[in-house]
Amino acid sequence: MPRRGGGVNANRPCGKTESGTGTGTHAGTDRTPAAPAARVFPVFSVPLPTPVPVPGVAPVPRAATIPRMAKHHDVAVIGGGIIGLTCAYALAKAGLSVAVFDRGDLGREASWAGAGILPPGNPDRAATPIDTLRAIGAARFPYFSAELGELTRLDNGYFRCGGIEFLPPDEAAEVLPLWEAEGIAFEKLSREALREIEPALGEVPGDPYLLPACAQVRNPRHLAALVAACERVGVTLRPNTGVDLITADPRRLTVAAGVVSGNEACPAGRVLVAAGPWSERFLTAGGRGPGVRPVRGQIALLKPAGRVTTRVLMIGKRYLVPRLDNQVLVGSTEEPEAGFEKANTAAGVADLIALATRTIPALASAELVKCWSGLRPGSPDGLPFIGPVPGWDNVYVATGHFRAGVQLSLGTAQLVTEMFTGRPTCVPADAFAVTRTPHSGGKPAFRS
Ligand SMILES: Cc1cc2nc3c(=O)[nH]c(=O)nc-3n(C[C@H](O)[C@H](O)[C@H](O)COP(=O)(O)OP(=O)(O)OC[C@H]3O[C@@H](n4cnc5c(N)ncnc54)[C@H](O)[C@@H]3O)c2cc1C
Secondary structure (H helix, E strand, O other), rough: OOOOOOOOOOOOOOOOOOOOOOOOOOOOOOOOOOOOOOOOOHHHHHOOOOOOOOOOOOOOOOOOHHHOOOOOOOEEEEEEOOOOOOOOOHHHHHOOOOEEEEEOOOOHHHHHHHOOOOOOOOOOOOOOOHHHHHHHHHHHHHHHHHHOOOOHOOOOOOOOOOOOOOOHHHHHHHHHHHHHHHOOEEOOOOOHHHHHHHHOOOOOOEEEEEEOOOOOOOOOHHHHHHHHHHOOOOOOOOEEEEEEEEOOOOOOEEEEEEEOOEEEEEEEEEEEEEOOOOOOOOOOOOOOOOOEEEEEEEEEEEOOOOOOOOOEEEEEOOEEEEOOOEEEEEEOOHHHOOOOOOOOOOHHHHHHHHHHHHHHHHHHHOEEEEEEEEEEEEEEOOOOOOOOEEOOEEEEEEEHHHHHHHHOHHHHHHHHHHHHOOOOOOOOOOOOOOOOOOOOOOOOOOOO
């Protein structure tokens, strides 16, 4: 049987574990308003099995408690981050049998670490494929959150908090036509109007644009709900089961997985590589890989005495995200040079704190609750890779979502499901091809 993937046993993630991950949540215990009950998904509209009540937060299953998988699955997903799990959920609802393998706990890498900003969007009018995927997320996150809540009784913290994007004139000239063409509601605020709605703000460079439909989700809660929802729809979950390589004989694909207590071969009709920044070694069967690489992002969580802002504040690639319990998440650095080293650095945290206190001076006296970091899956042009992997039949990839994997997760799952079920695709099927020449022009409508 020819060996086609990387050959080394999947190691535990390089670098240190995230600080403060013990509670499985970034910050306090806020409650979110109920999301609308209607459902409009093309992909997510297959009838669900009868919901079973889940008391509290479902524990992430561990390999020791799950029977060894012997059966053939339609799809084996490598990587249980937000991309792998959302795809698995959508594929299972489309009628496919799916298994998800993760070398660690499910959803504990970048997908856990992210800030959960969901910019607004309108899929019917988005100008580019990447804006379409983001807009699908913007339009459907409320319904998807309600669906997860109904199915699992877990609240993912989805909340339409609004946002303010600060744009220098040259960037506004590029971005505003995109927002206008897409029909995104926004309003340029005068300094007086800004002071009125956000009185704690200091001097922030750029002109403020109010985005009322900007939303946020609490990543650890969303991941917990996704894991529980995957179980409900019959996805086989295999945490602590790193995939070493993909092999193929003339009849079938096999995912060879190193498990805690030995090795096993798991046959599958299709394989979806969704291993975040660790995906590259599975993508080199046709020659050189496409260049998926880690880009570290650090975050600091501050706890001021009271409420200092109610909206997501986006300043270039940095942002402040207020939670309903008044804590403020400040992010994020962009450090490709850190490689797979997951750590917080003095310089990174100092930079974030400086941004926070410049933007909201009252944050100078806030408690620094904790810091953490995550490794974004970067690509040469900042766009994801979604589609077939050259050199293989029936191996696909969905990774490289860089700064936007949460907002792009629903659109990605829709596109993958359309590809796997032979339906017309929501964007051109080759829009995110592994073989593309890195895209040079065309900024996405949002940078955060
Ligand atoms: C600080 C920070 C802030 C962010 N903020 C936002 C935001 O506000 N909004 C937004 O949309 N996005 C944001 N992002 C980006 C977003 O978090 C990522 O794009 C997204 O989480 C990527 O998800 P993923 O599933 O591809 O990767 P990951 O979450 O990295 O998941 C990949 C999984 O694959 C597993 N794996 C690796 N190798 C193997 C193997 N050999 N076998 C089995 N499993 C394997 C890993 O253990 C991991 O669980 C942020 C990211 C960071 C770091």
